[in-house]
Amino acid sequence: xxxxxxxxxxxxxxxxxxxxxxxxxxxxxxxxxxxxxxxxxxxxxxxxxxxxxxxxxxxxxxxxxxxxxxxxxxxxxxxxxxxxxxxxxxxxxxxxxxxxxxxxxxxxxxxxxxxxxxxxxxxxxxxxxxxxxxxxxxxxxxxxxxxxxxxxxxxxxxxxxxxxxxxxxxxxxxxxxxxxxxxxxxxxxxxxxxxxxxxxxxxxxxxxxxxxxxxxxxxxxxxxxxxxxxxxxxxxxxxxxxxxxxxxxxxxxxxxxxxxxxxxxxxxxxxxxxxxxxxxxxxxxxxxxxxxxxxxxxxxxxxxxxxxxxxxxxxxxxxxxxxxxxxxxxxxxxxxxxxxxxxxxxxxxxxxxxxxxxxxxxxxxxxxxxxxxxxxxxxxxxxxxxxxxxxxxxxxxxxxxxxxxxxxxxxxxxxxxxxxxxx
Numbered sequence: 001x002x003x004x005x006x007x008x009x010x011x012x013x014x015x016x017x018x019x020x021x022x023x024x025x026x027x028x029x030x031x032x033x034x035x036x037x038x039x040x041x042x043x044x045x046x047x048x049x050x051x052x053x054x055x056x057x058x059x060x061x062x063x064x065x066x067x068x069x070x071x072x073x074x075x076x077x078x079x080x081x082x083x084x085x086x087x088x089x090x091x092x093x094x095x096x097x098x099x100x101x102x103x104x105x106x107x108x109x110x111x112x113x114x115x116x117x118x119x120x121x122x123x124x125x126x127x128x129x130x131x132x133x134x135x136x137x138x139x140x141x142x143x144x145x146x147x148x149x150x151x152x153x154x155x156x157x158x159x160x161x162x163x164x165x166x167x168x169x170x171x172x173x174x175x176x177x178x179x180x181x182x183x184x185x186x187x188x189x190x191x192x193x194x195x196x197x198x199x200x201x202x203x204x205x206x207x208x209x210x211x212x213x214x215x216x217x218x219x220x221x222x223x224x225x226x227x228x229x230x231x232x233x234x235x236x237x238x239x240x241x242x243x244x245x246x247x248x249x250x251x252x253x254x255x256x257x258x259x260x261x262x263x264x265x266x267x268x269x270x271x272x273x274x275x276x277x278x279x280x281x282x283x284x285x286x287x288x289x290x291x292x293x294x295x296x297x298x299x300x301x302x303x304x305x306x307x308x309x310x311x312x313x314x315x316x317x318x319x320x321x322x323x324x325x326x327x328x329x330x331x332x333x334x335x336x337x338x339x340x341x342x343x344x345x346x347x348x349x350x351x352x353x354x355x356x357x358x359x360x361x362x363x364x365x366x367x368x369x370x371x372x373x374x375x376x377x378x379x380x381x382x383x384x385x386x387x388x389x390x391x392x393x394x395x396x397x398x399x400x401x402x403x404x405x406x407x408x409x410x411x412x413x414x415x416x417x418x419x420x421x422x423x
Contacts, residue, residue: 034064034065034066034067035065035066035067035318035319035322036066036067036068036069037066037067037068037069037092037093037094037315037319037322037323037326038068038069038071038092038093038094039056039068039069039070039071039092039093039094039095039096039326040071040073040078040081040082040092040094040095040096041070041071041072041073041096042072042073042074042075042078042095042096042097042098042307043072043075043096043307044075044270045072045074047273047274047343048343048345049072050342051338051339051342051343052070052330052339053070055329055330055335055338055339056068056070059326059329059330062329063322063325063326063329065322066322066325066326068326071092075098078095078096079098079101082095082097082101082105082110083105083108083110086105086108086110086312086314089314091110091312091314091315092312093311093312093315093319093320093322093323094309094310094311094312094323094326094327095309095310095312096145096307096308096309097111097142097307097308097309097310098305098306098307098383099133099134099142099304099305099306099307099308099376100376100382100383101383102133102134102136102141102142102308102310103135103136103141103378103379103380103382104380104381104383104384105141105310106136106137106139106141106380107136107380109313110312110313110314111141111142111310111311111312111313112141112310112311112312112313112315112320113139113140113141114140114141114142114143114310114311114324114327115139115140117324118324118325118328119143119309119311119324119325119327119328119331120140120143121328122328122332122349123140125333125349125350125351126143126144126331126348126349127144127147127348127349127350127370129304129373129375130144130147130304130306130348131144132375133304133375133376133378134308135378136378136380137378141308141310142308142309142310143308143309143310143327143328143331144306144308144331144348144349145306145307145308145309145330145331145348146306146307146339146345146346146348147304147305147306147346147347147348147370148268148269148270148304148305148306148345148346148366149268149269149302149303149304149305149366149369149370149372149373150196150197150199150200150266150267150268150292150302150303151266151267151268151269151289151290151291151292151302151365151366151369152166152167152173152264152266152289152290152291152292152293153257153264153265153266153267153275153287153288153289153290154166154263154264154288154289154290155257155260155263155264155280155281155286155287155288156285156286156287156288157280157286158180158184158186158260158263159176159180159263159264159288161183161184162176162179162180162182162183162184162188162263163179163183164176164179164180166288166290167293168293168294168300169293169294169295170201170204170230170234170293170294170295172293173188173189173234173264173293174233174234174237174240176188176189176239177189177237177238177239177240177263177264178237178238178239179239180239180263181238181239182238182239184263186260186261186262186263187239187240187241187261187262187263188239188240188262188263188264189234189239189240189241189262189263189264189265190240190241190244190253190256190257190262190264190265191231191234191235191240191241191243191265191266192249192250192253192265192266193243193244193245193249193393193394193397194249194250194386194389194390194393195385195386195387195388195389195390195393196303196386197266198227198228198231198389198393199302199303200266200292200293200300200301200302200303201227201228201230201231201295202223202224202227202228203295203299203300203301203302203303203374204227204230204292204293204294204295204296204297204299204300204301205223205224205226205227205295205296205297205299206223206295206297206299207221207223207224207227208377209224209385209386209389209414210377210379210382210385210414210418210421212377212378212379212382213377215418215420215421215422216421216422216423217411217414217415217418217421217422217423219389219407219410219411219414220407220408220410220411220423224407225403225404225407226295226296227295228393228396228403228407229403230295230296231393232396232397232403235397241256241262243394243397243398245394245395245397245398253265254267254271254274255278257275257278257280258274258275258277258278258279258280258281259278259279259280260278260279260280266292266302268305269344269345269346269362269363269366270345272344272345272360272362272363272366273343273344275287275362276344276362284360284361284362285361287361287362287365288365289361289362289365289366289368289369290369291368291369291372292369292372300372301372301373301374302369302372302373302374303373303374303376304373304374304375304376306346306348309327309330309331311323311324311327331348331349333349333351333352336348336349336352337352337354337356337357340352340353340357340360340363341356341357341360344360344362344363345363346363346366346367346370353367379418381417381418384417385414385417385418387413387417388409388410388413388414388417389410391409391410391413392406392407392409392410392413393406411423
């Protein structure tokens, strides 16, 4: 998602205008000369992209016959831009594809199947659930590049001062928040109104927005209503911050947490580097990371996120071969270790979790919660389902709509995205 990715549209538009994209557009490659491939990177332009640029130079130095045209595209624009470009045969040769986009673009025939190619030569080194999440109808369309999930992150100093521990359940969190407020004067928890951040509440009740296997919309099921009811209750009470439904809500929550103005939030590892920039976490070891609290079923879990590197099916054979070599390099153990050390992101393969990587308390902490991460169903439309929730949940949290009406409207909107699903 999503979620902490920031870059200006102006920079992107200038870069895209000045850059010949992949596929058929790089027809200027001279016979016998270097092959030029284009990579659309969708990472944070400030915090992550510089590391990728350095790795591109390293790759080019080792592969004199390949040039990589690096283009950083704002995450929130990349999906639509690629969809448009691929439809007109002008897409980049390699895309940093959010895991939810992968099956959608594979379904459209935009991605090259990677099974048996050089890019997946070390497939067994990757976490199996991440490989599975890169599949569509039995074929693999991406190599896991970064992974993430949501965790309960907290200020150890404030929790210790209040004499409370990381909560195991949402009820525990409500009680802890009240105690933290009483003992420190600081709110104990600040929740988000974004659909992605409400997902752990659904998992805690053993449900989801849809049942992909049964082709049924479940966002208004009794289990989902209970889940969203619990989510809603955590905006009202002692030590619980009221819902922020402004356009800058994400930044407000993040700023409050990193500067010690709220004791805990739900957040992902893409913010590790920004945690450390705040006054509350100058001592990195003050950052507490735990599995999200469990629901009434006793289950706890959060969605698996991250990105794959995928190859454009419309590129020439020569460019595809160069792209496969590039993807293999960028997802190698060495590159994954470098990325983790520089960007504080989570590697997708076990052999990249070296002692040096795990010396970062943020990475080590998030690694412990990965086992509770829930893979997304192989449903091309799945990532779009959070759109209706992003529309309705702020209305519910602000009191402008009832829970029943908001979920009913979300159900109607989701039915348009998956018209073959029953309610």
